[in-house]
Amino acid sequence: MSNAFTDRLRGHGPLSDDDVRLLTAACHSIRGHRAGHHLIREGDRPDPVFVMLEGWAARYKILPDGGRQIMAFMLPGDFCDIHIAVLEAMDHSIVTLTKAKVASLPRQQMEALVEARPAITRAFWWSQLVDQGVLRAWIVSMGRRKAQERVAHLMCELYIRMHNIGLATDNQCEMPLTQVVLADAVGLTPVHVNRVLQALRQAEVMDLRSGSLTILDPAKLARIAGFDANYLHRRLKRAA
Amino acid sequence: MSNAFTDRLRGHGPLSDDDVRLLTAACHSIRGHRAGHHLIREGDRPDPVFVMLEGWAARYKILPDGGRQIMAFMLPGDFCDIHIAVLEAMDHSIVTLTKAKVASLPRQQMEALVEARPAITRAFWWSQLVDQGVLRAWIVSMGRRKAQERVAHLMCELYIRMHNIGLATDNQCEMPLTQVVLADAVGLTPVHVNRVLQALRQAEVMDLRSGSLTILDPAKLARIAGFDANYLHRRLKRAA
DNA sequence: CGAGGTGTTGAAATATCTCAAGCGCCGTGG
DNA sequence: CCACGGCGCTTGAGATATTTCAACACCTCG
Known part of the structure; x- marks a missing residue:
């Protein structure tokens, strides 16, 4: 009754057994992929939220000149932005870098959880916070190191x-x-x-x-x- | 009964009059600053959330070698991460770049709003989403342009x-x-x-x-x- | 009036890129 | 089983973008 995802969220604050149960239940569709599989492509209309259970993935963007810039690595327990579902079209892509096991949570289920479960919402916010910290650290690195x-x-x-x-x-x-x-x-x-x-x-x-x-x-x-x-x-x- | 802040949030989704009233009321402590004033310094324990009403500010970090990297510009209507209050210590600083008028919302009030007002929470999430988009765009720029x-x-x-x-x-x-x-x-x-x-x-x-x-x-x-x-x-x- | 911040310019130094080639490994297909 | 092709890693040498250092003009502010 737990996985990389719930473990991670639990790290951000206490979750009740009920919360954990709901979260694991929400990860209903779990699939294995091989390295190089695209979870989302730029231009796609995003719907489900992906959660890495095993393996690595990368979020990247291709530039007009063909260059590629990776903006984040996703490790087990990481998930794509929850709110990304609000967009009409992805402005970047996500690929697996290794063999991977990933769960997808339908948008609606996600939102239902957020509305009903304050502890879960809080855990998500934490996770967001950390992600943003990482993005900022990357900016510092690329800019000044x-x-x-x-x-x-x-x-x-x-x-x-x-x-x-x-x-x-x-x-x-x-x-x-x-x-x-x-x-x-x-x-x-x-x-x-x-x-x-x-x-x-x-x-x-x-x-x-x-x-x-x-x-x-x-x-x-x-x-x-x-x-x-x-x-x-x-x-x-x-x-x- | 509105300001740069509420206008911005309204841009992210409909807010009821009540929501707007609560938000404007929350901006109780509004202060003017001159250019170069620090709203937060690295190492500070963060408490209130700042909202820019007028003027510009920058979020930056100083490196060991004395170099400075700016990670974001804050314009009227922007605010510092809501959840930042959860941290014990800021890992970066924020300065005004011009004469500025900024409101500060106490952490507790902020959290109360989020718990009580789904529309406000949703607006915050949007705002977060946009901010993250900007961060990612900066990474792409610094990395490949x-x-x-x-x-x-x-x-x-x-x-x-x-x-x-x-x-x-x-x-x-x-x-x-x-x-x-x-x-x-x-x-x-x-x-x-x-x-x-x-x-x-x-x-x-x-x-x-x-x-x-x-x-x-x-x-x-x-x-x-x-x-x-x-x-x-x-x-x-x-x-x- | 002097001091300091801001914008400007030049010339030399250097980090990083580009292009080009070769090597080893591994999986595939014959 | 071998040969092949592709990918990942490595190396060299020359080209280029950006930095560094240094100096000066301008303006504002005290």
């Missing part, structure tokens, strides 16, 4: 997020990102990302390779990244 | 937002940004921003000067920027 710092910062973010959902062991976790995906996220060129990764490896700071990240020197990594975790404010940790 | 396109895009965004709140006439509006503020927003150097502005001026695309923006060739500007307004989904326009 140089290549090395940028990828270091992203690795910090993703490691912490993985850690928060119990998917990281000591200084190591899965990180199923190819160098071009990484490049599209940090706003660099794949070849430059490659060189940056090599530099970080040779400096014995971190090692990203074949789908997994190893942090060799956490303090140094955080210093390079200028990383300050508290924008990810994880209630979970504190409540535990 | 070059200097000229970036400032062109920002000018498009700000012009449209000013237009939406009735503060722009034909292809012209107030734009009280110094070149260094602009630079801190788009992630460039002030001197480079200067050159970009000159280029856009000489190309007769737009002219930003002494606090006001003139769009000389809207089509060209939008083309350079790769601008697509629909992420700002303004209900106002449609409803009108």
Whole structure:
């Protein structure tokens, strides 16, 4: 009677058993997808809200010149904006990056939950808050950090997020990102990302390779990244 | 019985007279500030929610190396995240950029409104949605657009937002940004921003000067920027 | 009158991109 | 089982966008 989704929301504040039951029930349609499957495409009329139960996905936009910019990574427990259903057309797309299991909640059911269950609404707001914090951190990175710092910062973010959902062991976790995906996220060129990764490896700071990240020197990594975790404010940790 | 704030929210969906009355009443403490006044500083414990009634403000973060990155501009009718009150400490600051009039709503009153008034909650969600759209657009800009396109895009965004709140006439509006503020927003150097502005001026695309923006060739500007307004989904326009 | 913020200009330095090529791996199809 | 093609990673060298540093003019404000 729980999954990555309810666990995550519970991290944002107490939910009654009833709340959890309603939420799990709402995730009725659960489907498996392979890497590269589009959950939504730009231009689609959005209806259901997607919730990642397993695997990774990315939210991205394609520019007129064909370039791609990734705006967010979605990990297990994350979900697409609840209110997105109000729009007529998506202005971006979402793809799975790995094999994934995703639930979809019909819009109406979502809204019903929000209207009826204050605790759930509150949990959603929290989640929103964290998401916005992440978006802002990305803006700071892209605006003022140089290549090395940028990828270091992203690795910090993703490691912490993985850690928060119990998917990281000591200084190591899965990180199923190819160098071009990484490049599209940090706003660099794949070849430059490659060189940056090599530099970080040779400096014995971190090692990203074949789908997994190893942090060799956490303090140094955080210093390079200028990383300050508290924008990810994880209630979970504190409540535990 | 209305102000920039209620007008804005009304743009996101119908509000009853009662809703509007409650909202205006909630803006009890209204104060004037001069340019450069901090509404919140990083590290502060946030309590009230601020609403811009007149003037501009910017949300920014200072990096370890002393650099500043602006993450958002706040125009009349905008407000800081409602839920921000849940945090223990602000992870960024907000300053006024011009003389400004701002209302502050106590946290509790805010939450009471949200619990009691579904229409108001809905309006807040909309507002959130738009804000997130803007954040994402900034990420795309900083990640994949070059200097000229970036400032062109920002000018498009700000012009449209000013237009939406009735503060722009034909292809012209107030734009009280110094070149260094602009630079801190788009992630460039002030001197480079200067050159970009000159280029856009000489190309007769737009002219930003002494606090006001003139769009000389809207089509060209939008083309350079790769601008697509629909992420700002303004209900106002449609409803009108 | 002086000080500081703002806009402007020039020239050299540098981070990042572009283009181009090669290598290893893996899954597919013959 | 092998050959092939495609993808992901790596490397090099030259091109380019943007930064840095430094200086100056202008204006406002005290």
